Amino acid sequence: LPGPRPAARYKPPATETNPALEDPTPDYMNLLGMVFSMCGLMLKLKWCAWIAVYCSFISFANSRSSEDTKQMMSSFMLSISAVVMSYLQNPQPMSPPW
Amino acid sequence: MKNLYIFIAVLFIPWSFSLAKYDEFEDGDDIMEYDDNDFAEFEDVNEDAVTESPQRVITTEDDEEEATVELEGQDENQEDFDDTDTQEGDTESEPYDDEEFEGYEEKPDASHSKNKDPITIVNVPAHLQNSWESYYMEILMVTGLLAYIMNYIIGKNKNNRLAHAWFNTHRELLESNFALVGDDGTNKEATSTGKLNQENEHIYNLWCSGRVCCEGMLIQLKFLKRQDLLNVLARMMRPASDQVQIKVTMNDEDMDTYVFAVGTRKALVRLQKEMQDLSEFCSDKPKSGAKYGLPDSLAILSEMGEVTEGMMDAKMIHFLTHYADKIESVQFSDQFSGPKLMQEEGQLTKLPETKKTLLFTFNVPGSGNTSPKDMESLLPLMSMVIYCIDKAKKFRLNREGKQKADKNRARVEENFLKLTHVQRQEAAQSRREEKKRAEKERIMNEEDPEKQRRLEEAALRREQKKLEKKQMKMKQIKVKAM
Numbered sequence: 027l028p029g030p031r032p033a034a035r036y037k038p039p040a041t042e043t044n045p046a047l048e049d050p051t052p053d054y055m056n057l058l059g060m061v062f063s064m065c066g067l068m069l070k071l072k073w074c075a076w077i078a079v080y081c082s083f084i085s086f087a088n089s090r091s092s093e094d095t096k097q098m099m100s101s102f103m104l105s106i107s108a109v110v111m112s113y114l115q116n117p118q119p120m121s122p123p124w
Numbered sequence: 125m126k127n128l129y130i131f132i133a134v135l136f137i138p139w140s141f142s143l144a145k146y147d148e149f150e151d152g153d154d155i156m157e158y159d160d161n162d163f164a165e166f167e168d169v170n171e172d173a174v175t176e177s178p179q180r181v182i183t184t185e186d187d188e189e190e191a192t193v194e195l196e197g198q199d200e201n202q203e204d205f206d207d208t209d210t211q212e213g214d215t216e217s218e219p220y221d222d223e224e225f226e227g228y229e230e231k232p233d234a235s236h237s238k239n240k241d242p243i244t245i246v247n248v249p250a251h252l253q254n255s256w257e258s259y260y261m262e263i264l265m266v267t268g269l270l271a272y273i274m275n276y277i278i279g280k281n282k283n284n285r286l287a288h289a290w291f292n293t294h295r296e297l298l299e300s301n302f303a304l305v306g307d308d309g310t311n312k313e314a315t316s317t318g319k320l321n322q323e324n325e326h327i328y329n330l331w332c333s334g335r336v337c338c339e340g341m342l343i344q345l346k347f348l349k350r351q352d353l354l355n356v357l358a359r360m361m362r363p364a365s366d367q368v369q370i371k372v373t374m375n376d377e378d379m380d381t382y383v384f385a386v387g388t389r390k391a392l393v394r395l396q397k398e399m400q401d402l403s404e405f406c407s408d409k410p411k412s413g414a415k416y417g418l419p420d421s422l423a424i425l426s427e428m429g430e431v432t433e434g435m436m437d438a439k440m441i442h443f444l445t446h447y448a449d450k451i452e453s454v455q456f457s458d459q460f461s462g463p464k465l466m467q468e469e470g471q472l473t474k475l476p477e478t479k480k481t482l483l484f485t486f487n488v489p490g491s492g493n494t495s496p497k498d499m500e501s502l503l504p505l506m507s508m509v510i511y512c513i514d515k516a517k518k519f520r521l522n523r524e525g526k527q528k529a530d531k532n533r534a535r536v537e538e539n540f541l542k543l544t545h546v547q548r549q550e551a552a553q554s555r556r557e558e559k560k561r562a563e564k565e566r567i568m569n570e571e572d573p574e575k576q577r578r579l580e581e582a583a584l585r586r587e588q589k590k591l592e593k594k595q596m597k598m599k600q601i602k603v604k605a606m
Contacts (some may be wrong), residue, residue: 076265083269087276087352090324120261 052093055085059101063108072112072120078105272353279350280325286366286488287328287345289496291320297506302341303334325351337517338482339373341509348492359492366488367452368502370509374480378517379458381529384435385425386413386444387453391485392425400476401459404536417441419448427532430525440515443508450505452485456516459533475540482516484509 059081066075082102089098256263295318298305306317314333321329326347333340346367349355383405385392392410396402402425410423416436418424422444426432435456444451460481486505490498521529563583570576 079265079269080272083272084352084354087272087325088349091322119259120265122261 048090049088052085052089055081055088056097056101059085059105063101063104066108066112070112070115072109072116073123075105075108075112076120078108081105275353275356276325276351279352279356282350283326283347285496286347286494286499287320287322290345290368290499290502291330293499293503294506297503297510298330298332301335301510302332305330305332307331307333320345325349335513337374337378337513339375341370341372344369344371363491365491366494368484368486368488368505370482370484370486370506372482372484372509372513374482374513374516376480379456379480380520381458381526381533382431382521383427383457383459384431385453385455385457386418386422386435387451387455387485388421389423391453392423395453395455396425398463399455400461400464401457401478402455403464405457405459405532413444418444421448422451428525428528430521430528434519434521435515437515439511443504443511447505447508450486450489450502452487453483454485454512455481455483456512457481457483459536475537482509482512484512 059078062074062078062081065071066073066078079102082098082105085101086098295305304314304316306319306321307314308317308321308331311317321331323329326349328345328347330343330345331340332343335341346369348359348364348366383401385395385402385406387395389410396406396410405427406425408425410425412418412420413422413424413436414420416432418441424432426435458480459478460483461476461478465476484505486502488494488498489501567576567579567583570579
């Protein structure tokens with residue numbers, strides 16, 4: 027039965043105050059994506075750039091709603107630019123590693 | 125002068141022609157048709173296509189000055205055109221000299237020889253070829269990305285449907301028990317939003333409040349990450365379930381002091397390691413609940429036997445037995461502070477804050493392949509939660525139990541203080557030393573000698589006072605001891 031006392035307000039769960047409990051996947055993937063983008067751009071490796079695109083997609087899929095969209099977008103744009111630059115510099119198709 | 129130029133030009137042309145290949149050359153008519161125009165002989169060669177006669181291939185290489193000639197074995201006697209003279213413009217045909225061509229292999233192959241072919245076929249770079257097939261790796265990559273996006277949309281929608289199916293099933297029960305159902309903390313007034321909070325594409329929250337006994341109840345629907353293709357693939361190797369986590373925060377006066385947990389053995393072992401309160405107060409290994417009629421899959425962790433006795437009443441046993449497959453863990457604790465915090469040695473100066481809490485973790489049936497209909501099967505579990513809230517309020521330890529519980533809590537606090545005592549002492553010591561050092565530095569930096577002397581004297585006086593205080597204290601202790 028509903029009680030006579032006033033209802034308590036919502037408080038965000040403890041994970042927001044304790045960063046150790048949060049899922050680290052989106053942050054790792056973000057960082058990895060940036061690292062691969064830079065590798066792809068500097069070393070002109072096409073496969074690095076493609077992996078960077080995948081990383082930024084995975085980071086987006088795992089992200090929390092409170093996460094900054096600017097960060098997501100910047101990582102995504104960086105990876106896309108890495109892919110585009112690799113192909114502009116060297117239009118040859120990617121060769122498989124085998 | 126003019127004639128000289130003409131002569132040089134005439135020399136140059138047949139030399140350049142000698143670089144080309146010819147199919148055949150007949151000697152028979154050569155002498156007759158030789159003109160000043162050196163093209164004549166070659167014209168004849170192209171017009172007379174004699175298929176039966178053996179074909180001779182005349183090839184020249186850029187490097188070599190002498191032409192090589194391949195011959196049919198049969199017609200050695202046939203007059204041959206001596207190519208060695210072509211470069212000089214001499215078009216006389218000489219009789220075939222066997223000795224000249226010794227060492228040359230006779231090849232039946234009449235077609236162009238490719239072994240000494242001066243023309244190499246250059247590999248056209250793949251991107252200049254007009255074929256999409258050479259870009260198959262890129263097409264693969266893009267297809268992968270499209271598959272990921274498709275999975276994201278499908279997974280997100282499925283999680284959304286599951287969440288709303290759960291809420292629609294449970295809404296009535298919740299609204300009859302709680303005054304406030306659904307709150308996101310943003311409104312000024314405490315009004316029910318009647319909606320789930322979406323924290324993520326796979327986590328949904330619901331806050332319910334306004335009931336006797338409890339401060340509030342936070343329900344977290346922790347679905348599987350269906351929106352992430354990597355996770356979907358990983359789950360194919362290792363199946364997992366969606367989970368519903370319910371955390372009821374009790375008011376201080378509504379729950380007595382005890383720590384108790386029941387659940388699957390695996391879950392309890394893990395919780396005992398991870399949770400601060402379970403590790404400190406429940407030192408024994410999880411015990412089997414068979415004594416109370418629980419199935420083998422469930423085990424019990426308890427602070428003391430009395431609590432277990434009190435908790436395991438008929439209705440509770442009924443709930444636990446019937447829905448054992450959906451129950452992962454149930455934890456009642458007055459010392460709940462969450463998982464053990466991994467802190468550095470020097471930082472642990474205060475016990476973490478505790479709250480009286482009831483925690484429930486349920487597994488959604490289907491092991492990942494859930495449909496919205498499965499959510500209905502979770503409704504009885506919510507009834508169990510409500511029952512537990514009331515039970516926790518009603519259950520009180522007797523005198524003995526209370527004493528034991530208080531002793532346990534005192535013991536834990538003492539242990540904690542002992543652990544941190546050394547650290548706290550060190551911290552205080554280091555602070556004092558730093559103060560002294562800072563003062564000394566100030567004195568040294570003072571340029572004015574007068575000021576320096578005065579500061580030194582002040583520091584000396586302070587130290588003397590401290591020593592006196594210490595001596596007084598020692599004297600007092602000695603007196604008390606006596």
